[in-house]
Amino acid sequence: MKTAQKNDYDVVVAGGGPVGLFLACELRLGGADVLVVERLAEVDETIKAGGINTAGAVTLYRRGLLPDLAAAWERNRWRMRAFLGDQKREQGADAPRTPPKFAGHFAGIMMRGDLFDDSDPAFTDIGPADGVGLGVPQVELERILGARAERLGVEVRRGVELTGFDADDAGVLVRLGSDHTVRTGWLVGCDGGRSTVRKLAGFDFPGTEPEITGYQAVVEMSGGERLGVGWNTTDVGTYVNGPFPGRILTVEFDGPPADRAAPVTAEDLQAALRRVSGVAEVTVHAVHSSTRFTDNARQASGYRRGRVLLAGDAAHVHSPFGGQGLNLGLGDAMNLGWKLAAVVRGTAPETLLDTYTAERHPIGAWVLDWTRAQIAVMRPDRHARALRRVVTDLALTSAGTTYLVKQISGVWQHYDLPGDHPLTGRSAPDLELADGSRLGDHLHDGRAVLLDLADDPKLRARAEGYGDRVDIVTAACPGRPELTGLLVRPDGFVAWAAGQGDGGEGLEETLDRWFVAV
Structure with missing residues (x-):
């Protein structure tokens, strides 16, 4: 009888950029033993993404990183202010006291902040992360996440390149450099648009030419x-x-x-x-x-092949217009991390990983089309310039600006989950609770939260068997009296919600769907 080989790590993450580091942090929160390998010996200082959208900022806020993000944003606000001041002085005008309100751009068509209607329901209860991170460069985020990984005890090996691997039903033997191997239960490629992991694993990568x-x-x-x-x-x-x-x-x-x-x-x-x-x-x-x-735009047909998975640019590439790539990768990591950790711990079946592609692939496909659309209105030919004038007119209306900001910010993103409540499958509102805490404060540890807003012992009793996977929080929410309960997954998305008179119908099935032990 063949004896199963012992793994050196539960998960090896190839790539130590922001997505790889954030995924490693999520896996550690979930109890997995993780190794990150990064071919670069130092943090990459190359100019890349220049900011984080609302969805990205909310993701980091839910893990307690908002103070670090806010400090980085404040430093860069002053850089922008100095630049704008220098430009104004060269033109003989007074320097602005503060940078103008920035609402974003579509294909370089700048949107005016005063036209943005922030009363739109999509922007309700975003919480303190709203507007934080717009000017945080990727290199600064990488440093923030690197420090967090160190605090969590993630092993990061820099100057080490993944050169190959052999995967079977029991695990993956990973080759590092020319003469070293480690054995892991799972391998995740976060190694960029030219991903070695994706190529060696044989993922399909269809798309459009640049x-x-x-x-x-x-x-x-x-x-x-x-x-x-x-x-x-x-x-x-x-x-x-x-x-x-x-x-x-x-x-x-x-x-x-x-x-x-x-x-x-x-x-x-x-x-x-x-x-x-x-x-x-x-x-x-x-x-x-x-x-x-x-503007090469490609996406892996699926994000998992056996014990090998992809996240970030390894799973999808596109032009940088609209600033979606880094945020898309953070969302991948947040979605995958808790699921893979649960599988590693044995508190979820491997089939849970099927929901990773099912939930994240449609959002990745949308981002590719969003960038393609911007290329279409940036072309210098006469037809594209005519289209650009039409799009500009639409963008400079309140409805047009609000629509575009909603798309760019990522607040529209949701998953197709079972349930009739309008919050189900959506990013949870950052409810302000009567005890002075916010919902986001209860997500820092990367665990699911059952929020009992009506002090209902029957509701709490339904979740008692999930105590090692689901935290129960009982608190009133004066600002949302129509809500009586929320089950929020570790990634901050609502798995179940109840209003007045709903009781706990459907809660047990939802708990079993996401958190049942194998």
Whole structure:
């Protein structure tokens, strides 16, 4: 009889960027033993995502990271203010006391904050995370999550590259470098758009081919006073100047680069900026950070193959427009983490992992189309420019701005879960409870919460057998008297909700669906 091999780790996460680190933290909260391997020896300082949307900020708030996020946001607000002040002074105008209210953009069409209707029900009870994180760069978030992983005892090995693996029904043997192996129960690829894990595991990765070449960089330059501030559309393409000194972005619709992996030089950036802006005097003297990108849009057909799973850019790639990629990856990690940890602990069957793809794949598909739509209205041809004028007119209405902000912010996202209550399957409202706490305060430990809002002992009794998986909180909520109970999953989404007169109907079935032990 063959003896089962002992695993060195419950889960190995390939990739130590924000998604990989956040997933590792979620797994540790759930009781899993995790190893993160990252090929880079240090945190990647390359300029990437520039902010976190509302859904992303709420996700981090639910794990107690709002103070760190708010501090990073405040530091970057001052950078933006200084940049805007310098630009105003160069134009002979007074510097603004505070940055203008930012509502976001669609394909570089800037939306006015004063047109946004924040009374829309989608923005009800978001809580203190609302508006925090808009200007937090990816590198700062990675540092925040790295510190959290260290506090939680996650083992992170930097300068270590996953070079291969062999998976079977019992686990995965992972090869690290040329001469080291570890055995794990599960492997998750969070190793980016060119994911080694995805390729070696044989995931299908269909999508659409790129048609643009884009650059994003932080540079030292002269002659930039003639550049427009913010997003600018020209007859050639699009360029961005700001929102902090030296940050530039260019987009040209002349096809993908011949070699996307080639180093980005000052000459590359200068030539692209001159072509797109038409400002011949602008000169790039030094490059502090740079990246080349396209609008290649692809998504894995499924996010799991046996004991190998994908999250973040390893599962889906697209252009950066609209700032959705990092937020999408955080949502993947939040959804997968508690489920995989429950499977590892033996408190859930492997079939629970099927809900990961079922819930996250549609949102990933939406993001790909959202970025494709922006490419369509950024093209420099005559038909696209006519379309852009129509979209601009719509965007600069209250209804149009509110719709676009709702999409960009991620507050619309929901899962198709059983139940008739309008909150079921949606991100839980951050209810302010009579004891002074908020719902988000009770989610820091990564456990599900049954919120008894009517002090109903029968309701609490139904959850008594799940004490190691579900926390029971009894508290009134004066602001939402129509609610009597909520069952909130560890990822902050409502699995069950009850109103006045509903009692506990359907609660047992929901508890069994998500938290029954195998």
